[in-house]
Amino acid sequence: MCFVFRHLATGSSFASMSAPFHMSKNTIAQHVYETCDKLWTVLQPIEMPKPSEEDWKQKAKRFGDLWDYPFTIGPLDGKHIALVNPANSGSMYYNYKGFPSIVLMALSDADSCFTLVDCGQYGRVCDAGVFQNSVIFDLLERNQLNIPKAHFKINTSDEQILFMIVGDEAFPLKTYLMCPFAARTLNDDRRIYNYRHSRARRCVECAFGILAKKFEVFQRPMRFQPDKAVIVTNAATVLHNYVRRRDGHMEDRTSSVKYETFQNPGDGFNNLQPLHGTRFADDAVDLRDAITEFFCDPQVSVEWQHQHVLRNLLQRPKMSKNKYNITYLHWAAVFHFQACPMPAVVDPCFYNQHVLDPQQWHLSYFFYYCVLVAIHDNL
Helix, strand or coil: CCHHHHHHCCCCHHHHHHHHCCHHHHHHHHHHHHHHHHHHHHHHHHHHHCCHHHHHHHHHHHHHHHHCEEEEEEEEEEEEEEEEECCCCCCCCCCCCCEEEEEEEEEEEECCCEEEEEEEECCCCHHHHHHHCHHHHHHHHCCCCCCCCCECCCCCCCCCCEEECCCCCCCCCCEEEECCCCHHHHHHHHHHHHHHHHHHHHHHHHHHHHHHHCCCCCCEECCCCCCHHHHHHHHHHHHHHHHHCCCCCCCCCCCCCCCCCCCCCCCCCCCCCCCCCCCCHHHHHHHHHHHHHHHCHHHHHCCCCCHHHHHHCCCCCCCHHHHHCCCHHHHHHHHHHHHHCCCCCCCCCCCCCCCCCCHHHHHHHHHHHHHHHHHHHCC
């Protein structure tokens, strides 16, 4: 066990451990592989069991409590595990970042613990391709993950929101896999959705970061074959869950919004569509639009989302004075008037979104002028 923990925690090579332990590096390597395999076999049913239907509901509730996205059962993403390029492998393991790797595809919970993992696919494959060929997708397609059939009924739309997974823009948009809006299509409501989406999705990114920080073996290329790297990585994921659940706790809530599910039977994950390309269906688009409208509803919106998006807009990279664009002023005005308790929102000269009372035009133009001066001074 000492060999395993030292190798995982420090990334020490087997040759460097042979002298202090008075063993050959081949003997140490054999002990490490066998122990990691046993750790996965023993701890996986305890620290990473297949969730029951009630477990998924609790995970979704936790996402609603902590990250204000109550419809998700977990974020999905992939991490490249760096390797020394295996012999006679050509470019099979080379990823778009320029180094050989295998991919760890994982689904996490709201506390950055891994729920499902699949490791071992070639680094050259994109995240969507890895997901399509993973055990996780296979279990979802065959309805073997006990995903709840209950749905959410929201008061801003007639859509029935099912339990879903959230991913980044590399994944295809599906009714069971939500992705953020593309940057070229953003407006104020979609920026808010992307913000709420990223709050839920960052849990899996945090899980990867904590994993790499606690186990320094992931901070340098692994010097063994891909099948051995899979064994070590699987052991590290269950040890991550073991340590994470016993090493402090996260805060209980970040907002006072309450969410509840309806137990009416729905399709759930029963009617999964095969992943062919990245063309998304109309029903998935409508579903994402319904969630966007729900997040922007004053009754369930979190109080800081408008200010957060406005701050991000004003903190964009600086532009030269000859490339200054009035878009800055428009979005600043939109989020200012939406976040303030004023009856008017936007001047009609900007896209005719809302008609501003003539008596308040001087307030809007004064605000435009203040933002213009602030941005001009910072250029």
